[in-house]
Amino acid sequence: MVTAQKFWDKTAPKYAKHPVRNVTAYEETLNRTRDFLSPRDTVLELGCGTGTTALKLADAVAYITGSDISGAMVEIANGKAEEQGAANVDFFQTDAFASEMEEGFYDAILAYNLLHLLPDPAGVARRANDLLKPGGYFISKTVCIGSMLFLWPPIIKLMQLAGIAPYVQFMKPRDVEGVLEAAGFEIVEARSFTKAPNSWFVVARKPQQS
Numbered sequence: 001m002v003t004a005q006k007f008w009d010k011t012a013p014k015y016a017k018h019p020v021r022n023v024t025a026y027e028e029t030l031n032r033t034r035d036f037l038s039p040r041d042t043v044l045e046l047g048c049g050t051g052t053t054a055l056k057l058a059d060a061v062a063y064i065t066g067s068d069i070s071g072a073m074v075e076i077a078n079g080k081a082e083e084q085g086a087a088n089v090d091f092f093q094t095d096a097f098a099s100e101m102e103e104g105f106y107d108a109i110l111a112y113n114l115l116h117l118l119p120d121p122a123g124v125a126r127r128a129n130d131l132l133k134p135g136g137y138f139i140s141k142t143v144c145i146g147s148m149l150f151l152w153p154p155i156i157k158l159m160q161l162a163g164i165a166p167y168v169q170f171m172k173p174r175d176v177e178g179v180l181e182a183a184g185f186e187i188v189e190a191r192s193f194t195k196a197p198n199s200w201f202v203v204a205r206k207p208q209q210s
Contacts, residue, residue, distance in 0.1 A: 004117070005069045007166045012072035016050045025193035029141055029201060032189075033110065034060045036137050036203055041107035044131065046096050046124070047114035051077025051089075057110075058089045066091040067098070096127045103130045111140040113199075115176060116169045125183035134209045138185055141201045146172040173200040180204040 008015075020026045034057065037043065041061040045054045048066030050073050058064050068074050070093070077091040094100070109128045115121040128138045145168060169175075177187055185204035192199055 004166055005071075008068070008070035009072040012050065012070055012076060015073070016076050022194070022196050025196040025199065028193040029112070030056055032193075032201065032203075033057065033139055036139060036188075037061050037108055042105065043108045043110065044101070044106045045110040045112075046128070047111055047117070048077060048091060049073050051080050051091055053110070053112060054089055054091070055080060055084060055086055058086055061088070061108075063088045065089075067094050067096070067101075069093065069095050096124045096131075101131055104133055106131050106136060107133055108137045108139060111138070113141060113143060115140055115142045115179065116145065116171050117166055118169070119167060121169065121171075122179050122182060125179050125185070129184045129206055132206045134206055136206050137188070138180065138204045138206070139202070140176070140180075140204070141199055142171060142176045144172050144176065144198045144200050146170040146175065176200050176202055 030053070037057065037060045039060070039062060043057070043061045043064040045064065045066045048054050048068045051066055054064050054066040054077070066074075066077055066089070068077070068091070074091045074093045081089050081091065109132060111124075111128070115124070118124055125138070132138065173190065177190055180202060181187065184206065186207055187202060188205050189201075189203040191201055193201065
């Protein structure tokens with residue numbers, strides 16, 4: 001099985017050209033995310049891909065940084081930012097544990113279509129909690145393959161062996177919420193959007209310190 005970085009590097013050019021499948025659900029996700037952001041916020045997006053979401057949300061915050069393990073994805077994202085003249089956005093290649101990320105620094109952390117692709121989503125959730133300010137939000141959307149038809153897991157396993165699918169966790173909505181709660185977050189909202197029942201959107205808050 002290819003490594004995650006190699007898989008996404010190889011996939012990046014095709015991924016960048018692929019249109020959003022469910023535009024309505026995507027716009028609903030962005031709009032609901034904006035409800036938890038402010039113009040003063042410093043935001044981090046984990047698994048930013050080619051940067052589309054970070055760039056769309058840039059006008060709602062003071063600064064947004066996108067990170068991704070794929071250098072090819074980040075290269076495309078930086079090209080988009082330069083093309084759009086986005087002054088309050090940057091992208092860099094790393095995982096969630098980069099030493100450059102300062103603990104207690106971010107007002108919000110975003111992770112869209114990421115947790116189910118991680119071997120250790122619990123570890124990344126704990127790391128996100130460390131990186132957030134008290135009261136900060138971790139906003140995620142996770143494809144819950146565990147809720148799909150029983151035929152999908154073996155199909156995905158075969159695709160992984162063929163090198164045409166990445167590592168995937170077969171999570172259910174309650175699994176996602178459980179990971180975040182175990183990392184010390186309070187669940188503020190958990191839901192799906194139009195015609196996307198298996199894509200679970202969760203807003204979780206880091207408690208205020210007493």
